[in-house]
Amino acid sequence: MTQPLTDDQRYAALLDKEAAKGLRFYLGVTSTGIFCRPGCPARLPLRKNCLFFEEVQDALLAGFRPCKRCHPLGGQHRMLEALMADILADPSKDWSEAALQDQGYSPTTLRRTFKDHTGFSLSDFVRWVRLGRGAKSLQKGDSVINAQLDAGFDSPSGFRAAYAGLFGSAPAKTKLSDGAPLSIAWHETPLGRMVSIADETSLYMLEFTNRVEMIGQVKRLYRLHRRPIEAGRTAISEQIEAELTSYFNGNLTAFQTPLTLTGTAFQKQTWAQLQKIPYGETRSYADLAIAVGNDKAVRAVAGSNAKNGLALIVPCHRVIAKDGGLGGYAGGLDRKRALLALEGVEIKA
Known part of the structure; x- marks a missing residue:
């Protein structure tokens, strides 16, 4: 070897x-x-x-x-962006590992890099795009069989099972919103790629693409808002990208992008208290529990932190352990330490 x-x-x-x-x-x-x-x-x-x-x-x-001379992100990103565009154009094609290998891709490398790039496994991404097409058909009033065909499913039972797995109910029983589809976009930052979901008026999700259980976040938006999600950009996507650039350059201490919070009443109460933690300061989980009015709810508060779905804007990275240590962070402890350092906070080893 x-x-x-x-x-x-x-x-x-x-x-x-x-x-x-x-x-x-x-x-x-x-x-x-x-x-x-x-x-x-x-x-x-x-x-x-x-x-x-x-x-x-x-x-x-x-x-x-x-580097702007050798573009270390360039080659990999161009390949992955081209693959994403191909899937979006025709998700019903054969996107199996065998088919991709025939096209010259290395399945093992692709499996890892695609998830790093998008936040989704390749199979989840293809399924999400296909089901999004089916949901748009149903939203327009088409029959379930037409939605199934638009989604590229040969099997009615396969379509129903996949659709229920995403929306939480069978196609015929899902009451979709008549609102425009939500748009998903990707953003480069110094601490890794981020993914946003937005419409023209507010931001619904912002996460690092290697966040644990990314597909779970997207499923929650599907199920609660009942709107298809498409790849694309909105005015809100552009606004959050500009604010992310300013934040990482050290020129922004408070985000102004309008938000739609998706959670329970307790979760929203916790997130409201998180947003009150000033830039450059931290609170313990116990402090946060007291702030929401229940000093016994430390574990529930920690769980709510992890599910806010709006990284940086709902600043769960500013919540640390009672002893001054980092505590947990779904985006990774190295990233949490880097975010706090950016804001001028030193954490003990």
Whole structure:
């Protein structure tokens, strides 16, 4: 078995830029805060200023920005965006691993990178797009059989089961809203990709794409709002993207994007208290329980934090353990520490 390169060996390999282009790692430059792919045309930095990462996500989580000369995100993102566009154009095609392998994709790599890129497994994404088409047909008054065909399902029972799994009820029993479909969009940030769901007037969801149980968040929106969800951008998508840029640049301390909160009365009460925690400050879970009027509800408050569905805007990252430690965070503790550091908060190790 080939032994992995040491960091010193990686650095030595970067001296030959042409040969380095085939290497599979990323270089972070501590003196500039930039990370590059091997073979970048920029001048090679001093060894003491170099850190090495296995994956793009590792470099982003460490706070490095992608290089504008070698575009370390570019190749992978272009491939995944093209695949997403193909699925959106014709979700009824064969998108099995065998079919994708015939098209030149590596199923193992694709399975991992697609989820990192979108927040969905490939199979969940295809199913969601197909069922969205079926829901739009039903919303227009079409029959269940026409909705099934629009969704690309050969089997009526398969369509009914998949539809009920998403909406919580059979197609014939689902009362869909007559509102326009919600729009899902993706946004790049220094701490990883985020996904938003919005309409033209408010934001319904904002999460990091590697958040645990992403599909569960989308199912909740489907079931409670009864509106199809399509890929696309709205004025609210653009507003939150601009605010995210300002926030990560250190120029925004309070988000102004209008929200639609989706949860129980207790959850909404908890989220309202979360939004009162100022930028650059923290509260313990016990503090938050007291704020909602029940000092015994620490566990319930922690559960509500994890389900708010609006990362950063409903700032659950500002809630820490009673002893001053990080506590939990669905987006990952490294990211929570980085967000608090961005806001000027130091957390004990």
